[in-house]
Amino acid sequence: MTDxxxxxxxxxxKLKAEIVKLESGPLDAKEAKALARKRKKVAEWDAFLASPPWPRFPELPDDIRERLIGEREELRFYISSHPLNHVQLPKSETTAHVREGRAGGWLSVSGVVSDADVATSRRGSLWARFTLEDLEGTCPAIAFGDVARDVVDGAVVTVRGVVETRDESPVLKVTNMKTLERW
Known part of the structure; x- marks a missing residue:
């Protein structure tokens, strides 16, 4: 913006110099019109450049991890990249396989945990509801017990679970979770 x-x-x-040059001598009708246009343009640019200070945009962090965390916090999605592009992932299915809803099928899926909600049931056992996000989309997931303790927003994980259908939509019931990295 400064440039x-x-x-x-x-x-x-330059325009002001041209105006001074034009004003120094006699003008015909064509030159008078050109002078009026240049005066108008100078007045517009003077007003524009005299306006309040231009907004300062924050500098983006050089560290990709900080940048992605900031994008997710501010925008709720990633722009410059995705955490999964910066982590070595084991071979696994995608969230699209979960959304296809093969009920009863065991899947292993890698992704980023988001919208995590960890709670305690009336009986005192721990459970978690979260969204698993990969490069192909998202899927809802649920975990219980010790697995629910590992559910943290921003964690890059590989989960193993079974697809269940709840309210006609598939949900991945996670039975095993391995945290690969925390973002």
């Missing part, structure tokens, strides 16, 4: 303003100020100075 843009510097260039406009240079253009403005």
């Amino acid at each position: 843009f303003i510097v260039e406009r100020r240079q253009d403005l100075e």
